[in-house]
Amino acid sequence: MPKDSGIGASSKRREDVRFLTGQGRYTDDMNLHGQAYVHFLRSDVAHGLLNSVDTSTAENMPGVVKIFTGVDFEGIGGVPCGWQVTDKHGEPMQEPPHPILAQGKVRYVGDAIAAVVAETQAQARNAAEAIELDIEELPAVVDMKAAVQDGATKVHDELTSNLCYDWGFVEENKPAVDAAFEAAAHVTTLELVNNRLSPNPMEPRVAVGDYNPGTDESTLYTTSQNPHVIRLLMGAFVLGIPEHKLRVVAPDVGGGFGSKIFHYVEEAFCTFAAKACKRPVKWTSTRSEAFITDAHGRDHVTKIELALDADNNFTGIRTETYANMGAYLSTFAPSIPTWLHGTLMAGNYKTPNIYVNVKAVFTNTVPVDAYRGAGRPEATFQLERVVDKAARELGVDPIELRRQNFITEFPYATPVAVEYDTGDYEGTMSKLLEMIDRDGFEARRAKSAENGKLRGLGVNCYIEACGIAPSALVGQLGARAGLYESATVRVNATGGLVVMTGSHSHGQGHETSFAQVVADMIGIDENMVEVVHGDTANTPMGMGTYGSRSIAVGGSAMVRATEKIIAKAKKIAAHLMEAAEGDIELKDGQFSVAGTDKSVAWGDVTLAAYVPHNYPLEEIEPGLEETAFYDPNNFTYPSGAYACEVEVDPDTGKVEIKSFAAADDFGNVINPMIVEGQVHGGLAQGIGQALLENVSYDENGQLLSASYMDYTMPRADDVPNFQVDHSSQTPCTHNPLGVKGCGEAGAIGSPPSVVNAVIDALQRAGHSGVTHIDMPLTPSRVWAAMQG
Amino acid sequence: MTQVSMTVNGKAVSGDVEGRTLLSEFLREDLRMTGTHVGCDTSQCGACVVHVNGDAVKACTTLVQDVDGAEVTTIEGMANADGSLGVIQQAFQDHHGLQCGFCTPGMVMSAAALLKDNPKPTETEIRDYLEGNICRCTGYHNIVKAIMAASGQDVAAMAAE
Numbered sequence: 001m002p003k004d005s006g007i008g009a010s011s012k013r014r015e016d017v018r019f020l021t022g023q024g025r026y027t028d029d030m031n032l033h034g035q036a037y038v039h040f041l042r043s044d045v046a047h048g049l050l051n052s053v054d055t056s057t058a059e060n061m062p063g064v065v066k067i068f069t070g071v072d073f074e075g076i077g078g079v080p081c082g083w084q085v086t087d088k089h090g091e092p093m094q095e096p097p098h099p100i101l102a103q104g105k106v107r108y109v110g111d112a113i114a115a116v117v118a119e120t121q122a123q124a125r126n127a128a129e130a131i132e133l134d135i136e137e138l139p140a141v142v143d144m145k146a147a148v149q150d151g152a153t154k155v156h157d158e159l160t161s162n163l164c165y166d167w168g169f170v171e172e173n174k175p176a177v178d179a180a181f182e183a184a185a186h187v188t189t190l191e192l193v194n195n196r197l198s199p200n201p202m203e204p205r206v207a208v209g210d211y212n213p214g215t216d217e218s219t220l221y222t223t224s225q226n227p228h229v230i231r232l233l234m235g236a237f238v239l240g241i242p243e244h245k246l247r248v249v250a251p252d253v254g255g256g257f258g259s260k261i262f263h264y265v266e267e268a269f270c271t272f273a274a275k276a277c278k279r280p281v282k283w284t285s286t287r288s289e290a291f292i293t294d295a296h297g298r299d300h301v302t303k304i305e306l307a308l309d310a311d312n313n314f315t316g317i318r319t320e321t322y323a324n325m326g327a328y329l330s331t332f333a334p335s336i337p338t339w340l341h342g343t344l345m346a347g348n349y350k351t352p353n354i355y356v357n358v359k360a361v362f363t364n365t366v367p368v369d370a371y372r373g374a375g376r377p378e379a380t381f382q383l384e385r386v387v388d389k390a391a392r393e394l395g396v397d398p399i400e401l402r403r404q405n406f407i408t409e410f411p412y413a414t415p416v417a418v419e420y421d422t423g424d425y426e427g428t429m430s431k432l433l434e435m436i437d438r439d440g441f442e443a444r445r446a447k448s449a450e451n452g453k454l455r456g457l458g459v460n461c462y463i464e465a466c467g468i469a470p471s472a473l474v475g476q477l478g479a480r481a482g483l484y485e486s487a488t489v490r491v492n493a494t495g496g497l498v499v500m501t502g503s504h505s506h507g508q509g510h511e512t513s514f515a516q517v518v519a520d521m522i523g524i525d526e527n528m529v530e531v532v533h534g535d536t537a538n539t540p541m542g543m544g545t546y547g548s549r550s551i552a553v554g555g556s557a558m559v560r561a562t563e564k565i566i567a568k569a570k571k572i573a574a575h576l577m578e579a580a581e582g583d584i585e586l587k588d589g590q591f592s593v594a595g596t597d598k599s600v601a602w603g604d605v606t607l608a609a610y611v612p613h614n615y616p617l618e619e620i621e622p623g624l625e626e627t628a629f630y631d632p633n634n635f636t637y638p639s640g641a642y643a644c645e646v647e648v649d650p651d652t653g654k655v656e657i658k659s660f661a662a663a664d665d666f667g668n669v670i671n672p673m674i675v676e677g678q679v680h681g682g683l684a685q686g687i688g689q690a691l692l693e694n695v696s697y698d699e700n701g702q703l704l705s706a707s708y709m710d711y712t713m714p715r716a717d718d719v720p721n722f723q724v725d726h727s728s729q730t731p732c733t734h735n736p737l738g739v740k741g742c743g744e745a746g747a748i749g750s751p752p753s754v755v756n757a758v759i760d761a762l763q764r765a766g767h768s769g770v771t772h773i774d775m776p777l778t779p780s781r782v783w784a785a786m787q788g
Numbered sequence: 789m790t791q792v793s794m795t796v797n798g799k800a801v802s803g804d805v806e807g808r809t810l811l812s813e814f815l816r817e818d819l820r821m822t823g824t825h826v827g828c829d830t831s832q833c834g835a836c837v838v839h840v841n842g843d844a845v846k847a848c849t850t851l852v853q854d855v856d857g858a859e860v861t862t863i864e865g866m867a868n869a870d871g872s873l874g875v876i877q878q879a880f881q882d883h884h885g886l887q888c889g890f891c892t893p894g895m896v897m898s899a900a901a902l903l904k905d906n907p908k909p910t911e912t913e914i915r916d917y918l919e920g921n922i923c924r925c926t927g928y929h930n931i932v933k934a935i936m937a938a939s940g941q942d943v944a945a946m947a948a949e
Contacts, residue, residue, distance in 0.1 A: 012881055019889025020877040020896065022823015022863035029822035122808075202827045202835060202890040202924050254825075254890030255924050287828035507888030507925045677884045677930060684927030708832035708922070716918035716928040721911075721946050746927075 006520030010673035013512045024252045027206035027223050032280035036065050039124035041114040041131050043106035046140035046364040046701020050104055053114055054132040061130055063123030065277055068115045070103040079263050080237040081329040084478040085338050088168030096156040098328040100265045106135060107155055107327035108364050109703055110292030115269055117277055140701030144301060144322040144361040155327055155362040164325050164360035169342040173415060177355040180316030184307035188390035193774045194378045196299035196695040198711060199371045203254025204285040209270030217245050220271045224250040225260045225504050226544020231536050233263040239272055250534040253506035258370035259294045261546050262331040291706040296695055297371020299324035304382045306390050314351040314405045321358045326367035333369045334360060339477050340375030346414035347383045348425045348461040348639060349405040354415045364701040372685055372747040376464045384460035384752035389771055399459055403429060418465060420637045422730035424665060425461060431663040431728050432641040453647040456761025460642055462749035466741035467552030467636035484631035486540035487558035489565050491624035493610035495603035500532045502542010503554030510550060513671045514558060521562050523588040524602055540627055548741030551670060552636050559736045560628035568624060569605045575616050576600050576608060636732045636740040640664035644753040648761045653783030655691055655758055661723040667731040667740035675742045679724045682746020688714040690754035694776050751775060762786060792856045797865030805852050812836045812847035815862060823863040823893050834921030837894035838862045844901035863893035876900055876938045885934035887925035894921050899935045908939050911946060
């Protein structure tokens, strides 16, 4: 029987009521008294010397309050990078400054040059058009491999080259890996591109800065996944505002997918300008502006090699990847192709020798950072594609080749420095095979053929590292922040609770699922628990939501805080019933004395805590409020097996997804309805990457895909109904809920099975020379591949 | 500036607007009804869909002067008279047809327009109709399910093929 409340129940989302009635409160819905508007004048060339910015005409335009240029930010720090990667020689990465407004040079189309603050948005826009720029255009650096050639134009003159770092992982393993390849019976090689994407949450970014001269306090309202991180980065590293004088509020946020993790220059600008102009300053991004300012994702060019012995056991993996950083280092950019990518290269397989090389490269393009999955989709795609290619080269079943090489014993320490605590890869594969009726495939293929279509079946596995992250470990790896999470549980006198969490919900439904956990622990109605998030003024310092970390890390902090609440409440209950504390049991919101019929209700205890008339004040403080910080001691490792069936139209190359099945292991599940919704959304983004989406630059660094007319978002008729299953559960061993996280799985796991399915369809139809097509698999690319 | 008057969710409203003022701007900035969202600038995403004289239109590409005198319905006008969720809204909650909520107003307004013209749409008809509404969170699966349920059809029958 499905549960109807608490952990494991598909409780309906309480936040939906406001979203369905137009009562959500997103950042752009706010207008502060006396607010002015900013419009950013942005570079329309990819690379150039900024000889002059003449604002004299614009300053006299109607409604102009003040115009800012790079000069106003001389001596003020740029936005910082939060992760320092050390290269294979032990040297730190090259780290250029990232100014708020361009200083002497523009480095990508979209780089902010000037900011016009005016009475209305239209007046700000009009005045920006009257600013005269003298930009001496320089050759644009776009292609990564050309960018690292000797003599290439440099994006940053002060750096030695366009190479940010050349990372080897694990460098000491390299001789053993090379030896494995020398001894291999078979080597499969694949060169591929992991296409550049734009995250595209439906709500464009917004920032509203406010300053109170009476208290010298600044407030920033912003579309962020992690308001505390923004407060720390902006306060300490950019504007020099101590945290107690800076409040950051991220109210309802319309999706993030990683792109709203980062500290952006517009946030710092609005906070700075509000103080300078002595009035609130608001910026609302247009969608066109989002394409040229929101950090992009992926953009890897990779060569992967897989070595196998004569029995088809994997013996070695060797990769070389060029990873695009764009023009500046976004907040977590250096960590994505390294620690979130190299560490996942073992996948679900017991390959003893692995070496990963990553060259991170500066180019005259928008900065690249985390996008749903962040490094793990890139690792999964190359690994699952090369395994599929190896199966075809060896003439063996791609599922059996995977099964033969599965890791089967846990914990398992990989050669790429992580230890999987639990998993059951055979379990998720068996579940997948139950779901997809593989035996019926030939009949479906024959039916497709009758309709003139080529049908293919693609399968893949995935593993990801979530629950980011043990602070001590990531500190050793270069993180400049801790990655714990926090929660304060405040019990009110009449028994209701407020959970104040450092996690942030921007679609994940924490207000519902977090309440389910706390209500379940105490045995009270979910509606007695309110979840507060998104405001540094009323939540404890927390690191926010990304990397599928909220329930695993934030949820664990909340469990720890609730455990403290229960422990104290039991002491109070013991006093009320004149019993020993050790004899008190809590069940269904009632405290009872074991072996007796004595009991007091939850509400009696909470009232006693706040009305301490008959209360052991010498032993226990009044009140019932506890805070916990939780720092995980390992990552969590969700895994799964996915399958896709496609039909290819041989005349046009158009690919249609006929079915998609996902068998996931997320450990324990709090709200199955929400978990399934997370998987659905991830699958659509992965299918979008595989078939539709592509950020495209021309050789001059002009962005060709800067609107929904040019960048193909998945629409309702591009995706099928999904079959999803999360009944294979190997609970996480090191967090109190046994949860692993589910937010990114769909996006990580789905691109390889789509591509594997298309290759399968083409090879079955006799196009045996087609062993790979780069994403997105547009009709023209697929058609061209079929022409040989 | 020109004066415009219209009925929004059954209430008479008016305001002074510029020639370039869009219906979405009038609703959000002048009337402070922020349920209608703007997610793009090329009339593609559909977060701004409202009804004008019963037809679904994109408020971000409608000049407010062109709807002078019209009857406009927005997401704020979709609940039942007692404030409870309307049938489509309730189906979206029951079937988890929304996550971040940003595209949701447009999805609900488009769904209402579809069901008015086609009370029992097939799954394919729903997917085709939603071509002008982009959602980045749900993968559309549960939106389609919610619209099927709102039309009184059996959602358990939704199959993979």
